[in-house]
Amino acid sequence: MKGSYENQTVIITGASSGVGEGVAHHFAANGANLVLVARNKEKLYQVRDFLKQKTRVIAISMDVSKFDDCQNLVKNTLAEYSSIDILINNAGCHERGYVEENDPQNLGRMIDVNLKAPIVLSRMVLPHMTKSGCAIINVASLAGRVPVPGSAVYSASKFGLRAFTYALANELQTKAIKIATVSPGPIDTPFIMSDIDSVSDLTFSQKISTVDEVALTILRLCKNNKIEESMPKISGFFTNMTYLFPKLGSILSPLLIKKGRNAKIKLKLKK
Numbered sequence: 001m002k003g004s005y006e007n008q009t010v011i012i013t014g015a016s017s018g019v020g021e022g023v024a025h026h027f028a029a030n031g032a033n034l035v036l037v038a039r040n041k042e043k044l045y046q047v048r049d050f051l052k053q054k055t056r057v058i059a060i061s062m063d064v065s066k067f068d069d070c071q072n073l074v075k076n077t078l079a080e081y082s083s084i085d086i087l088i089n090n091a092g093c094h095e096r097g098y099v100e101e102n103d104p105q106n107l108g109r110m111i112d113v114n115l116k117a118p119i120v121l122s123r124m125v126l127p128h129m130t131k132s133g134c135a136i137i138n139v140a141s142l143a144g145r146v147p148v149p150g151s152a153v154y155s156a157s158k159f160g161l162r163a164f165t166y167a168l169a170n171e172l173q174t175k176a177i178k179i180a181t182v183s184p185g186p187i188d189t190p191f192i193m194s195d196i197d198s199v200s201d202l203t204f205s206q207k208i209s210t211v212d213e214v215a216l217t218i219l220r221l222c223k224n225n226k227i228e229e230s231m232p233k234i235s236g237f238f239t240n241m242t243y244l245f246p247k248l249g250s251i252l253s254p255l256l257i258k259k260g261r262n263a264k265i266k267l268k269l270k271k
Contacts, residue, residue, distance in 0.1 A: 004030050004031075004223070005027055005030040005031055005032040005086075005219075005222075006030070006031035006032075007031065007032075007033060008031075008032050008033065008085040008086060008133065009032070009033045009034075009035065009077065009081040009083050009084050009085045009086070010027050010032045010033065010034055010035065010085065010086040010087075010088065011035040011037065011073070011077060011084060011086070011087045011088065011121075011125070012024050012027070012034065012035070012036055012037065012088045012090060013037045013038070013064050013088065013089055013090050013091035013117070013121070014037070014038055014064075014090040014091030014092060014139075015036035015037055015038050015044065015047060015059075015090070016036070016038035016039075016040045016043035016044040016046075016047060017038075017040075017043055017047075017189070017190070018187070018189035018190070018211060019090055019139065019184075019187060019189065019211055019214050019215060019218075020036075020038065020088070020090040020091070021047050021211075022211035022212060022214070022215035023088055023090065023215045023218050023219070024036055024047060024051060024057075025051065025215070026212075026215050026216060026219055027055075027086075027219070028051045028054040028055040028057070029054065030219070031055065032055060032086070033055065033056045033057070033081050034051060034055060034056070034057040034058070035057075035058055035059075035060065035073070035076075035077045035080070035081075036048055036051075036057060036058070036059045036060070037059075037060050037061075037062060037064065037073060037091070038059075038061065038091070039061060039062070039063055040061075041061040044059045044061055045059055045061075047059070056081075058076070058077075058080055060072075060073055060076060064091045064113060064117035064121065065109065065112035065113050065116065065117050067120060070117070070120050070121050070124055071124065073121075074121075074124045074125060074128070078128065083128065083131070084125045084128040084129060084134075085129065085131065085133060085134050085135070086134065086135045086136075086137070086222055087121060087122065087125050087135075087136045087137070088137050088139070088218060089117070089118035089121060089122070089136070089137070089138045089139060089161075090139040091113055091117065092113065092114055092139065093109055093110050093112075093113035093114055094110065094151065094154045095107065095109070095110060095153075095154075096150060096151060096154075096198045096199065096200075097150060097198075098149070098150055098152075099152050099153065102153075107153045110153045110154055110157050111153065111156075111157050111160075114154065114157035114158065114161060115157040115160045115161055115164070118138050118161060118164070119164055122136050122138075122164075122168065126172075126177070129177050131176075132176045133176075133222075133223075134176065134177045134178070135177065135178035135179070135180070135221070135222040135223075136168070136177065136178070136179050136180075137180050137181065137182065137218050137221050137222060138161050138162075138164070138165050138180075138181040138182075139181070139182055139184075139214075139218070140158045140161045140162050140165070140181045140182065140183045140228075141154075141155075141158040141183055141184060141185075142183050142184065142185045142206075142230065142231075142235055142236070142239055143155045143158050143203075144157075144158025144159045144160075144161060144162045144183060145159075145162070145183055145230070145236070145239035145240075145243065146239045146242055146243065147159075148200055148202060148203070149200065149202075150200045151200060158183075161181065162181055162183065162228070165179055165180065165181040165227070165228070166227065166228075169227055178221075178222060178223070179227070180221040180222075180226060180227050180228060180229070181221075181227070181228050181229075182214060182217050182218055182221060182228070182229050182230075182231065183228060183229070183230045183231070183236065184209050184214050184230075184231040185203065185206045185207070185208070185209065185231060185232060185235050186199075186203050186204060186206065186208045186209070187208065187209050187210070187211060187214055188208050188209070188210055188211065189211060201257045201258075201261040202253070202256055202257050204259075204261075205256035205257065205259040206232060206234075206235045207232045207234075207235075209231050209232065213231065214231060217229050217231060238252070
């Protein structure tokens with residue numbers, strides 16, 4: 001895949017760590033011009049400074065939930081590179097806990113970051129995606145395929161992001177713009193591993209993906225014919241089955257929760 005994104009301009013949100021940082025490294029290794037976006041300026045600039053050794057890269061510290069910041073992102077990208085070829089909507093926010101126990105502002109921010117921001121940014125970059133090979137990849141979640149108690153609003157935001165992806169792909173089917181989503185389960189990043197106890201037992205009932213696995217999947221989605229990639233694949237299959245046959249989900253859920261609880265205990269013993 002080396003060099004396969006030569007001189008393409010790639011915007012990556014949530015690029016200061018985790019999947020966003022991993023994706024940035026892989027795009028840099030393949031010759032892309034990068035625009036790295038995150039709120040954490042210190043970490044973002046560290047990633048930028050490292051990747052400058054490999055490719056052209058700028059870093060923009062901003063809040064994707066703010067409309068003006070998104071406008072400035074597009075403006076600054078075009079000023080630097082004159083084009084936008086790929087958008088990776090990766091920035092995410094998760095305030096865990098039951099809805100009735102959560103701060104209403106936290107619930108609203110999840111929708112703003114996880115759903116509104118990708119929609120707004122996608123709309124803003126579309127007029128500039130005029131060349132072949134352009135793509136928008138949305139980072140959703142398996143929680144957007146089956147509802148997860150204790151993550152109700154997060155699940156809702158990722159359900160919405162998947163629906164937006166499929167609908168937008170349909171709207172743009174006559175244009176040479178690839179629209180797709182990746183729906184991972186748990187990933188070995190601080191996003192879930194820094195506070196294991198707050199994460200639902202159900203989440204840990206499946207294989208934990210690595211950052212590299214998700215990042216490489218995103219790169220492949222930019223060029224292949226798939227509209228969605230679930231990770232791990234077996235979990236994607238089971239989420240389809242439980243969606244089609246809700247009673248199956250009721251039967252499997254207690255077993256998966258027990259499996260996940262045991263997995264959490266083992267993970268905590270390793271720490």
